Amino acid sequence: xxxxxxxxxxxxxxxxxxxxxxxxxxxxxxxxxxxxxxxxxxxxxxxxxxxxxxxxxxxxxxxxxxxxxxxxxxxxxxxxxxxxxxxxxxxxxxxxxxxxxxxxxxxxxxxxxxxxxxxxxxxxxxxxxxxxxxxxxxxxxxxxxxxxxxxxxxxxxxxxxxxxxxxxxxxxxxxxxxxxxxxxxxxxxxxxxxxxxxxxxxxxxxxxxxxxxxxxxxxxxxxxxxxxxxxxxxxxxxxxxxxxxxxxxxxxxxxxxxxxxxxxxxxxxxxxxxxxxxxxxxxxxxxxxxxxxxxxxxxxxxxxxxxxxxxxxxxxxxxxxxxxxx
Numbered sequence: 001x002x003x004x005x006x007x008x009x010x011x012x013x014x015x016x017x018x019x020x021x022x023x024x025x026x027x028x029x030x031x032x033x034x035x036x037x038x039x040x041x042x043x044x045x046x047x048x049x050x051x052x053x054x055x056x057x058x059x060x061x062x063x064x065x066x067x068x069x070x071x072x073x074x075x076x077x078x079x080x081x082x083x084x085x086x087x088x089x090x091x092x093x094x095x096x097x098x099x100x101x102x103x104x105x106x107x108x109x110x111x112x113x114x115x116x117x118x119x120x121x122x123x124x125x126x127x128x129x130x131x132x133x134x135x136x137x138x139x140x141x142x143x144x145x146x147x148x149x150x151x152x153x154x155x156x157x158x159x160x161x162x163x164x165x166x167x168x169x170x171x172x173x174x175x176x177x178x179x180x181x182x183x184x185x186x187x188x189x190x191x192x193x194x195x196x197x198x199x200x201x202x203x204x205x206x207x208x209x210x211x212x213x214x215x216x217x218x219x220x221x222x223x224x225x226x227x228x229x230x231x232x233x234x235x236x237x238x239x240x241x242x243x244x245x246x247x248x249x250x251x252x253x254x255x256x257x258x259x260x261x262x263x264x265x266x267x268x269x270x271x272x273x274x275x276x277x278x279x280x281x282x283x284x285x286x287x288x289x290x291x292x293x294x295x296x297x298x299x300x301x302x303x304x305x306x307x308x309x310x311x312x313x314x315x316x317x318x319x320x321x322x323x324x325x326x
Contacts, residue, residue, distance in 0.1 A: 020254075022268065022283045025300060025326035026064050030057065033315040036304040038121070038247070039293035040079040042088070045103055048293060048302055049088070050322060051076040056090055057322075058106055059302070061295045064324055068106040073099050078122040080131065082146045089144075091119040091133050098122070098133060100149060110149055114142045121174075125166045128187040132172060134161035141174075143190050153190040157183060163247075165209040165216070167230075175204035175218055182207075182216060182228060198235055201226035206247040208257070213274040219245040219259050225269065227277070239277045241267040246290035251299070256280075260303055262290035266325075285323060300326045 034053025041048050041061070050057040056076055058068040075094025081087070081103060090099040096117060100110035116135030124131050124146060131144040132155075141155040159179035166172050172185040176195075180202050184194035198204060203221035210217070216228040219241060225248065227237035242261030249258045255271040266289075268281040289303040307319035 019270075019280060020299065021281060022266070022301070022325045024323065026324040028059060028064060028066065028322040028324065030066070030320045030322065031318045032320050033306065033317045034320060035315065036306075036320075037076065037291060038078040039291050039302055039304065040081070041293045041295060042081045042083070042103060043296055044081075044083045046297075047103075048295070049079040050302075050304055051079065051090075052304070052320070059322060061298070061300070070099065070101050070106055070108065072108075075118075077120045080122045080124045082124045082126075082129075082131070085146055087146060089122055089124065089131050089133075089146075091122040093118045093120060093136070098131070098144065112144060112149055112151070115151065115154070116140050116142050121161060121163045123164050123166060123172070125168075125172060125187050127166065127168050127170050130187065132164065132185075132187075134164055134174060136160055136162075141185070155185055155190050155192065157192065158195055162205050163207040165207050167209065167211055167214075173207065173209065173216055173230075175207045177203055177205065180204060180220070182218065184230075194233070196228065196233060198226045198228060200224065200238060201235070205245060206259070208248045208250040210250055210252060210271070210274075212252060215274060217248050217250055217257060219248040221245070225257065225259055225267075225277075227275070229275075236275055237277060239269055239279065241269075242282070244290055247292045249292060249294045249301070251294055251296065253296070254299065258292060258294060258301055260285075260290055260292035262288055264289065266292065266301065266303070283325060285325075289323065298326070300324055 037051040056070040098112040117137035119133040120136040121134040143153040159176040162175040162177040164174040201220035204218040206219045208217040214230040218226040225239040244262030257269040264287040266283040286305045
């Protein structure tokens with residue numbers, strides 16, 4: 001039998017060829033000057049949702065075009081979905097309310113007043129069948145039954161909540177921005193059961209979860225991605241990222257992390273093992289591109305963008321776009 005040998009150079013070439021290198025794929029022009037916050041993906045219906053000032057834009061992930069708008073979501077921050085009930089939920093920071101809409105027709109069906117100020121991050125927890133909205137100015141979370149739309153309780157938090165994820169086993173994890181902490185909430189008891197420091201990370205914003213390895217990924221204004229091991233109850237790794245970060249996404253299939261950095265780039269990191277990480281690309285985007293979401297099927301990433309007047313935060317008229325990278 002003929003012996004086959006593969007050189008180190010060949011192995012390195014094969015690895016490089018398998019590694020996806022992201023570049024701009026499409027610009028979806030919107031053309032106004034409203035601000036934005038979170039992006040959320042409804043994978044089941046193949047739609048991407050963009051918070052945008054006083055409305056939510058709905059983009060088909062198959063055609064990469066705007067197919068609907070959800071109006072009157074004043075000070076909109078986040079969007080979440082309960083597919084089994086065909087319901088979507090939008091947090092309206094300025095109205096202190098939640099807009100409920102139909103995931104097929106995009107029509108508004110209900111509005112829920114929140115007993116808290118500035119509902120920001122919002123998530124549906126499939127384990128407890130409840131929606132949690134995290135109120136940025138009252139340091140608490142409002143809990144809503146997804147089926148009845150009744151408020152079932154509140155969770156007092158130790159500081160300003162920023163973003164949250166669920167392990168789908170009854171636990172919710174939330175970044176506390178002003179304390180540089182993570183808290184663990186029992187979703188059924190609606191109570192904080194653990195509080196952990198994420199030092200050396202500071203001012204965490206975006207949060208993602210690796211459910212297989214029981215890891216949390218917090219992105220911080222200190223230009224760090226913090227890896228927190230839930231079982232060990234400690235920070236185990238820190239990876240350098242870009243500045244002005246606000247969101248992080250983890251793809252468990254490709255074992256890739258994406259952090260969207262408002263300074264104008266996305267740091268793309270490969271998870272080699274549960275505790276070994278390597279930056280594989282700094283993708284240049286646009287100044288202000290601080291939020292993002294991944295299409296799990298195609299692996300495209302979507303970032304809201306606009307042009308600004310000089311070094312100010314004033315958006316130039318007609319410059320709001322959605323940038324798609326592949």
